[in-house]
Amino acid sequence: MSKIDPIFAAVTASGTPFEIAEQDGLRFFAHAPSDLNQLIEKARGFGDRPCIVDFDEAGRERRLSFADIFAWRDRLAGHLDIRRGDRVAIAMRNRAEWIVAFLAVIRLGGVAVLLNSRGSAAEARAMVDEVTPALVLADSERAAALRDAGYQGRLLDLIAPLAAADVPFVDGMTADHDDPCAILFTSGTTGRVKGAVLSHRSLITGLLGTQLTGTMVLHNMARDHGLSVEALTAQMPPQASLLVSPLFHISGLGAGFLAPFLSGGKIVIMRRWNAEEAVALIARERVTQLATVPTMLWDMVNRARLTDADLSSVRNIGSGGQALPLNLLEEVRALCPHALMGVGYGMTETSGAIAQAVGADFLRARASAGRVLPLVDLRIEGADGAICGPHATGEIVVRSAMVMRGYWNRPDDTAKSFTPDGWLRTGDIGYQDEDGYIFIVDRAKDMVISGGENIYCAEVERVLSEMPQITECATFGIADDRLGEALVAVVQADGLDERAIIDWVAGRLAPYKAPAHVAFSRAPLPRNHAEKIDKIALRALWPQLVANY
Known part of the structure; x- marks a missing residue:
């Protein structure tokens, strides 16, 4: 591109x-609106097209058209009583109510604050305290959890029926392109939550960039088949997307929800990952596209083998978070023979993907994280700050209209995240080739990607250090066939076993952040010349530590 x-x-x-x-x-x-709601309003024209397939609390299927969703959105907006610029937190599992809540907040000019619905009550309370929202919109489970955690602010349980009488609202103003639009959380290497503030322009640029990529792919396919774009489009099945990523992730918000919504596609919602359910939904709903991670693809492949499921409707599979193994690629192509495979690289702070490769682009460099997108400037910086040439390894830094405004109420963290001339430091180590492909070789941030979820070692270590019996601790990732990486811990402690430590973390953080395995060291943990725990040495010692345990 x-x-x-x-x-x-x-x-x-x-x-x-x-x-x-x-x-x-x-x-x-040049022709993008300044306000995300203006982009959203265009989807109202899809009318009676299927928009959402979901299930209510009783397990009953819900099928909602675009007209249904907009009517629900407008009704909810009349009850929110917020002003332009107010922060409104959303704390729910993936469900139709989450989508309607987001649309209503944006309709009123609010700033949607997306809380991790998989976290503990204490984590949710910490995020709420970080941004002091005017209102929290929650499902019943998370509403109760926040109250139990001591939150006393204004909160609406959206699972309860709305009052019969709607409250009218009038809002003729539009946002400036640089106004805050959404706040998404990332723990960062400090182990404390930080809210990345995304502007209307950053989100809109990311969404239109996705549409541009799709348009490019469509034009290339039409050229390869000797057809006009219109003729090719007429032959394509109706777009249906399986939403598997959490909506509080940038991948769930952008690729999973807003991108298909703005294109008039049907969104089939999964509240939690279940391979059997995913395979059944793909076959029944004739799903054409999904964005997922290798862990989930392996689960789908294994389930589809057992059930002889028909996944031939899938036309596009996007994967991110970790490299796509070659043997997995072959298995997926056998099950989904018409699917174009793609890969992307991005982060919360960049409003989504800043590099992508789809179809032939992807197959030319399967080990890459994609090619730098047209509206992104990217460079590789060496340890001395010098700009590296092709194939030279250094930190990836970017500049784009997609980049966040900064971290909410954290000017020091914001300053550290940017170079003096305004480029965002990604914390990822990699290199770029002559064709614009990006290759990730390491992470400067102390983070483990397990099953597509980011787990920050500092956060887990902070919780472990609160355990009275633990003298020292360290966490890091080891290779895992299914998860890509598994988080493990090494501790120096008395009177504890592995289960007690795992349960301690799972009871205070989201369960997926708990170590998969724990090894015990009788001696103090090794340290480097800076007197920091030497995780390189610990990784080398891991087999021995496990064997001795």
């Missing part, structure tokens, strides 16, 4: 929906 590509030049030409402009060194879409 280089700028000299004739298809790219055609679809981004002056006067087209994807025309690109530049200001203050940042590229953006």
Whole structure:
């Protein structure tokens, strides 16, 4: 997708929906609205098209059209009593109510604060305390958990029926492109929650960038098949997307919800991952696309083998979070012969993917994390701050209209995340080749990606250190066939066993953050010249520590 590509030049030409402009060194879409709600409102025109397939509390199926969702959104907006710029937290599992809540908050000019629904009550309370929202919108389980954790602010349980009488609302204002739109949380290497503030422009640029990528793929397919884009589109099945990523993740919010919603596609919601249910839903709903992680793809492959499921409807599979093994790729292609595989690289702080590769682009460099997208500037910096050339390894830093404004109420953390000339430090170590492909070789951040979930070692170590019997502790990732990485812990402690430590963490953080295995060291943990625990040495010692336990 280089700028000299004739298809790219055609679809981004002056006067087209994807025309690109530049200001203050940042590229953006010239005809994009300044307010995300203006983009959302265009989806109202899809009317009676299927929008959401979901299940209510009693397990009854719900099928909602775009007209149903907008009517529900407008009704809910009349009850929120918020002002433009107010922060509104959303604390729910994946469900139709979550989507309607987000749309209502954006409709009223609020800032949607997305809470981790999988975390503990204490974690949810910490996030709420961080941003002091004017209102929390929750499901019954998380509403009760927040109250039990001592939260006394304004809270609406959206599982309860709305009052019969709607409260009218009038809001003719639109947001400026740089106004805050959403706050998504990332723990960072400090082990404390930080809210990344995404502006209307950053989210809109990310969403339109996804649409541009899809348009490019469509034009290339039409060229390869000797068809017009219109003829090819007419032959394609209705778009149906399986939403498996949590909506509080940028991948769930963007690729899982907003991108298909804005394209008029059906969204089939899963509240929690279950391979058997996923395979059944794909076959029944004729799902055409899903964005997932290798762990889930392995689960689907294994389940589909057992049930002889028909997954042939799938046309597009996007994967991120960890490398896609070659043997998994072959298994998926056998089950989904029409599917284009894709990979992406991004982070919460960049409003989603800043590099992607789909179809032939992906197959040319399967080990890569994708090619840098057109509206992103990316460079590799060495330890001395010098800019690296092709194939030279260093920290990946980026500049784009997609980049966050900063961390909510944390100016020091924000300053540390940017270079002096305003580029975002990703904390990832990698290199770029001559064709624009990015290869990730390590993470500067002390983080483990297990089953597609980011687990920050500092956060887990902080909780472990609160256990009175523990003298020292360290956590890190080891290779795992299914999860990609598994978080493990090494502790120096008296009177504890592995189960007690795992249960301690699972009771204070989200269960997926608990160590999969714990090893005990009789001696103090090794330290480097800076007197920090030497995790490289611990990884080397891990087999011995486990064997001795």
